[in-house]
Amino acid sequence: MKHLLGTDGLDRDTALAVLDTSDGLKRTLLGREVRKLPTLRGRTVITMFYENSTRTRVSFEIAGKWMSADVVNVSAGGSSVGKGESLRDTALTLAAAGADCVIVRHPASGAAHRLAGWLAEAGTSVVNAGDGTHEHPTQALLDAATLRDRLGDVEGRRIGVVGDVLHSRVARSNVHLLTTLGAEVVLIAPPTLLPTGVADWSVGDAGSLVVSHELDPELPTLDAVMMLRVQAERMHGGFFPSAREYAIAYGLSENRLRLLPEHAPVLHPGPMLRGMEISAAVADSPRAAITQQVTNGVHVRMAVLYHLLAGEEDGS
Amino acid sequence: MTTLLIRGAAPYGEGGPVDVLVRDGVIREIADRIDADTGTEVLDAGGLVALPGFVDLHTHLREPGREDTETIETGSRAAALGGYTAVFAMANTDPVADNAVVVEHVWRRGREVGLVDVHPVGAVTVGLKGERLAELGTMARSAAGVRIFSDDGLCVADPLVMRRALEYTRALDAVIAQHAEEPRLTVGAQAHEGEQAARLGLAGWPAVAEESIVARDCLLARHVGARLHVCHVSTAGTAEVLRWAKGRGTRVSAEVTPHHLLLDDSRLSTYDPVNKVNPPLRTATDAAALRAALADGTVDCVATDHAPHASQDKDCEWSAARPGMLGLQTALPIVVQTMVNPGLLDWRGVARVMSERPAEIAGLPDQGRPIAVGEPATLTLVDPAGRWTVRGADLASVAANTPYEGMELPGTVVATVLRGALTARDGKAAK
Numbered sequence: 001m002k003h004l005l006g007t008d009g010l011d012r013d014t015a016l017a018v019l020d021t022s023d024g025l026k027r028t029l030l031g032r033e034v035r036k037l038p039t040l041r042g043r044t045v046i047t048m049f050y051e052n053s054t055r056t057r058v059s060f061e062i063a064g065k066w067m068s069a070d071v072v073n074v075s076a077g078g079s080s081v082g083k084g085e086s087l088r089d090t091a092l093t094l095a096a097a098g099a100d101c102v103i104v105r106h107p108a109s110g111a112a113h114r115l116a117g118w119l120a121e122a123g124t125s126v127v128n129a130g131d132g133t134h135e136h137p138t139q140a141l142l143d144a145a146t147l148r149d150r151l152g153d154v155e156g157r158r159i160g161v162v163g164d165v166l167h168s169r170v171a172r173s174n175v176h177l178l179t180t181l182g183a184e185v186v187l188i189a190p191p192t193l194l195p196t197g198v199a200d201w202s203v204g205d206a207g208s209l210v211v212s213h214e215l216d217p218e219l220p221t222l223d224a225v226m227m228l229r230v231q232a233e234r235m236h237g238g239f240f241p242s243a244r245e246y247a248i249a250y251g252l253s254e255n256r257l258r259l260l261p262e263h264a265p266v267l268h269p270g271p272m273l274r275g276m277e278i279s280a281a282v283a284d285s286p287r288a289a290i291t292q293q294v295t296n297g298v299h300v301r302m303a304v305l306y307h308l309l310a311g312e313e314d315g316s
Numbered sequence: 317m318t319t320l321l322i323r324g325a326a327p328y329g330e331g332g333p334v335d336v337l338v339r340d341g342v343i344r345e346i347a348d349r350i351d352a353d354t355g356t357e358v359l360d361a362g363g364l365v366a367l368p369g370f371v372d373l374h375t376h377l378r379e380p381g382r383e384d385t386e387t388i389e390t391g392s393r394a395a396a397l398g399g400y401t402a403v404f405a406m407a408n409t410d411p412v413a414d415n416a417v418v419v420e421h422v423w424r425r426g427r428e429v430g431l432v433d434v435h436p437v438g439a440v441t442v443g444l445k446g447e448r449l450a451e452l453g454t455m456a457r458s459a460a461g462v463r464i465f466s467d468d469g470l471c472v473a474d475p476l477v478m479r480r481a482l483e484y485t486r487a488l489d490a491v492i493a494q495h496a497e498e499p500r501l502t503v504g505a506q507a508h509e510g511e512q513a514a515r516l517g518l519a520g521w522p523a524v525a526e527e528s529i530v531a532r533d534c535l536l537a538r539h540v541g542a543r544l545h546v547c548h549v550s551t552a553g554t555a556e557v558l559r560w561a562k563g564r565g566t567r568v569s570a571e572v573t574p575h576h577l578l579l580d581d582s583r584l585s586t587y588d589p590v591n592k593v594n595p596p597l598r599t600a601t602d603a604a605a606l607r608a609a610l611a612d613g614t615v616d617c618v619a620t621d622h623a624p625h626a627s628q629d630k631d632c633e634w635s636a637a638r639p640g641m642l643g644l645q646t647a648l649p650i651v652v653q654t655m656v657n658p659g660l661l662d663w664r665g666v667a668r669v670m671s672e673r674p675a676e677i678a679g680l681p682d683q684g685r686p687i688a689v690g691e692p693a694t695l696t697l698v699d700p701a702g703r704w705t706v707r708g709a710d711l712a713s714v715a716a717n718t719p720y721e722g723m724e725l726p727g728t729v730v731a732t733v734l735r736g737a738l739t740a741r742d743g744k745a746a747k
Contacts, residue, residue, distance in 0.1 A: 008515065086628060086631075086632055087632060087633055087636075088631055088632065106633070107635075108633035108634060108635040108636060109506075109516055109517035109518050109587070109634065109635065110516065110517075110518075110587030110633065110634045111633050113586065113587045114587055114588075114632070114633055114634075117586075117588075131517070132517050132518075132635070133517035133518075133519075134516055134517030134518075135517070169517060172515070172517060195514030195515070196509050196510055196511060196513070196514045196520060197510060197511040197514060198514060200511065201511065201514075201515065
């Protein structure tokens with residue numbers, strides 16, 4: 001693996017290898033007082049975040065540090081980016097300064113793909129930490145790791161993804177990864193929050209994709225449900241009439257949780273809007289896997305860095 | 317003026333080769349064999365097809381304002397090399413061509429360069445803001461004699477402003493060329509709204525945003541008895557609307573760009589903004605429908621929408637990039653590839669869509685004329701067997717933003733003749 005730009009096109013074997021490495025790292029570090037492995041000593045990892053994100057940036061930073069890489073954080077506000085430097089020039093500068101891997105979060109869809117093109121000559125690896133409304137592959141990988149923890153396996157499972165699929169890079173990455181791993185993904189949203197022609201998308205051969213506009217009839221059929229954040233600005237864009245109507249139709253309340261089978265966990269990529277897409281009681285219940293997702297996020301990102309920077313060997 | 321003898325070309329690709337004698341800018345004789353007097357310049361055109369000089373209704377020459385990407389001089393060179401003898405320079409310059417001073421400047425610069433007739437397009441509304449009419453009459457009566465008005469780049473979206481513009485230009489023997497894009501349906505739009513854009517996470521530019529404006533404008537034009545020209549038709553649905561409107565006698569004409577005939581949104585997966593253009597590349601189905609509409613006359617002509625951009629405005633993130641691509645030097649080869657080679661158009665048809673119809677739409681009396689004795693010697697000589705590989709850096713434009721980089725295309729323009737004077741020959745502009 002040279003780059004991780006998306007899960008669209010990521011093959012099943014590579015995805016499983018990353019997930020297995022992540023499991024192995026988790027077992028290795030479990031209960032250890034000093035959670036640091038020497039694997040990436042001397043390697044330089046730079047995070048470039050053009051959007052605010054505490055959770056993802058910190059997760060990557062911890063992942064790099066636990067692997068003993070030198071991690072440098074660049075944020076758009078406090079660098080020459082703020083002075084109008086182009087993304088290309090910033091990337092070439094960081095590569096010239098010795099970055100082995102650049103982790104980028106950017107509001108423009110495709111920004112990570114462009115970076116990978118510009119950095120091809122320098123040989124720097126690129127990890128997409130979220131590009132516009134396109135992909136967020138490490139989020140999908142950590143969601144898959146969490147589903148494996150809770151359900152044993154993803155294959156043959158029916159996974160609901162509820163909410164603003166249209167603007168969600170998390171949803172896109174999950175659609176591709178989970179179907180590649182053999183799941184049936186059910187996208188549940190009002191028609192205004194679904195991408196054009198999504199029901200006809202070609203997805204991973206091993207799985208399938210269906211679309212529904214009703215949450216209640218789907219809940220009893222699901223093995224897991226993933227609630228997406230609904231951004232307030234979408235409401236002002238007229239994608240749905242009001243927060244109240246959205247919460248009534250698509251919010252995961254305590255009552256609705258009872259429709260979900262006992263074994264099925266509730267996932268949320270965060271940050272949550274309690275009372276909107278998820279009630280506080282559900283978010284804090286043992287059914288919610290939200291903190292587990294965060295923990296898995298560190299291990300999955302360690303695994304990604306390992307596969308990018310430490311070669312193609314089996315990472316156990 | 318010198319005498320020019322064009323030897324051995326086949327007019328419209330029909331019949332055997334003939335010799336064409338040109339003196340003082342006019343075709344004096346056409347015969348199987350004409351002997352050259354001393355002092356006559358002889359152009360060996362064996363195997364070439366002679367066509368009336370091409371007319372481009374839609375060119376961005378960027379002067380004044382963005383001379384770092386194109387000037388009237390470099391754009392004229394590109395036009396001559398592409399076989400064009402007349403181009404219409406769009407009004408979205410800086411300052412905007414919404415007054416007689418700017419349009420006369422563009423017109424004068426075009427004449428000074430002298431490689432192609434440069435006709436400025438006037439803005440419909442002041443500053444392209446879509447609010448109040450620019451001084452259309454003053455521009456029409458200026459030395460530039462403006463006959464096409466357009467806010468291209470932006471749509472005249474307000475239906476009342478559009479109605480007034482259509483109505484007012486009736487008295488000027490002019491036409492409004494509309495960039496059909498309903499702005500409320502294209503807020504933040506980045507790519508054709510369809511599966512490809514949805515997968516790539518690019519905000520959609522839906523076909524209906526074009527089709528609804530074209531339908532509205534056809535109704536308005538008919539209502540006020542005016543002429544309408546539709547810029548860069550990009551969807552199958554727009555072709556349907558045009559077919560309907562023409563069928564009921566609406567005075568509407570339309571153009572299609574070479575890139576919408578050839579390319580589709582499958583190219584977007586690299587996120588390379590060289591493929592970003594407005595209206596966006598549509599689906600392969602749309603492209604096929606546009607080729608059919610051009611063949612059957614629903615779409616009248618080909619116009620390049622030649623749009624030079626600086627590298628920093630293309631070598632960036634998709635959403636930060638400016639829309640547009642170079643087109644003047646690649647138009648004919650793409651028409652050959654998409655229309656002639658598949659049998660959708662013969663050379664007579666190429667003359668129609670590249671020269672005769674655009675000249676009629678613009679009201680140019682001395683362009684798009686028959687190749688006949690007594691007619692202006694404004695001609696393009698094409699080698700139908702020629703092939704060439706596109707290199708952006710080798711094109712005559714200042715900018716190099718071609719989506720066809722490295723592509724081998726059929727059909728080469730060997731020479732361009734404007735009123736008897738060679739403006740381009742064997743890949744070199746006359747000046």
